[in-house]
Amino acid sequence: MTEIPKKISVGCGLGLIGGVASIICLAVFYTSEPDTLLNMALYMLIACLFFGIAGAFTKTGQWGWRMITFMALLTIGLIAMFTVCKYFDVYAGIILAAITLLIIAVVSFPSSKKWLSRI
Amino acid sequence: MNDTKTHNVAFAWFGIFAVAVFAITWICAAALDPTWVFGKDIISKLGISNTDASLYFKYGCVLTGAFAIIFGIGNTLYAKNAGHASGGIFMIMAGLFLALVGIITMDIGNGDLHKFVAITMAIFILCAAISFAAGNWYEHHELYAGVPIIIICMIIGLGIGYNNATAEGWAVILALLWICIESIRMIATTEKD
Numbered sequence: 551m552t553e554i555p556k557k558i559s560v561g562c563g564l565g566l567i568g569g570v571a572s573i574i575c576l577a578v579f580y581t582s583e584p585d586t587l588l589n590m591a592l593y594m595l596i597a598c599l600f601f602g603i604a605g606a607f608t609k610t611g612q613w614g615w616r617m618i619t620f621m622a623l624l625t626i627g628l629i630a631m632f633t634v635c636k637y638f639d640v641y642a643g644i645i646l647a648a649i650t651l652l653i654i655a656v657v658s659f660p661s662s663k664k665w666l667s668r669i
Numbered sequence: 670m671n672d673t674k675t676h677n678v679a680f681a682w683f684g685i686f687a688v689a690v691f692a693i694t695w696i697c698a699a700a701l702d703p704t705w706v707f708g709k710d711i712i713s714k715l716g717i718s719n720t721d722a723s724l725y726f727k728y729g730c731v732l733t734g735a736f737a738i739i740f741g742i743g744n745t746l747y748a749k750n751a752g753h754a755s756g757g758i759f760m761i762m763a764g765l766f767l768a769l770v771g772i773i774t775m776d777i778g779n780g781d782l783h784k785f786v787a788i789t790m791a792i793f794i795l796c797a798a799i800s801f802a803a804g805n806w807y808e809h810h811e812l813y814a815g816v817p818i819i820i821i822c823m824i825i826g827l828g829i830g831y832n833n834a835t836a837e838g839w840a841v842i843l844a845l846l847w848i849c850i851e852s853i854r855m856i857a858t859t860e861k862d
């Protein structure tokens with residue numbers, strides 16, 4: 551199976567967009583106060599998770615579809631927790647959660663599951 | 670998968686009944702006691718209200734607890750794996766302690782016994798949520814497994830970011846939502862025996 555289905559490319563793209571969006575949020579919500587470091591670290595954590603998920607949608611990706619689903623659910627859980635704790639801006643949290651939900655939707659297609667189960 | 674409805678669907682409906690009863694009880698009690706404020710007062714304060722709200726709270730908790738026990742029994746009897754079985758047992762214990770929350774109200778003694786019963790109930794519900802998540806994951810129902818985990822993360826966030834009353838109120842709402850989704854899972858994943 552050398553040809554990557556379009557849905558898998560969409561999933562990879564969504565992961566990259568999520569990561570970039572997290573980095574943008576990190577820059578937009580940066581303030582010069584000392585306790586902003588925690589907020590920045592949490593945005594960076596979510597960005598890392600998104601980039602990790604994006605990497606799973608490549609030809610050399612090592613995760614099966616269940617692992618990707620688990621990581622996406624973990625990402626949503628963390629985004630929800632940080633948004634509720636008021637570390638994340640509400641609108642930023644909603645956008646990042648929406649991107650993650652789209653990733654889960656992409657992974658749920660039978661053709662995606664078939665390609666990701668090649669491992 | 671949904672060819673035949675078996676008896677576990679009837680047990681699943683008790684989960685939905687429990688959610689409906691508690692929601693109606695809470696809304697009616699809050700309406701009867703105008704001094705109770707969401708986010709400022711804990712739900713247990715309705716049990717010691719000077720109005721009829723206390724009756725709604727007490728009987729509502731007992732009835733919800735009874736429905737939760739039946740829901741838990743159904744999950745245990747029709748469990749597909751150890752996760753569902755243990756989740757059902759935890760739900761039975763949570764239902765029992767919820768009924769005790771309605772019986773042992775805050776004005777009995779210095780309120781410590783009520784606190785103990787309420788916190789124990791919350792711990793059993795947490796254990797039930799984790800067990801059901803594991804059981805659903807094992808059965809390859811990943812999305813159903815993810816819902817309680819996301820809800821638990823949100824409740825942790827509520828505990829960190831808000832006061833006790835607000836966190837408790839929203840945590841109860843999220844727990845009711847979870848029980849509803851778990852009941853729907855039980856109905857939707859019914860298999861022919």
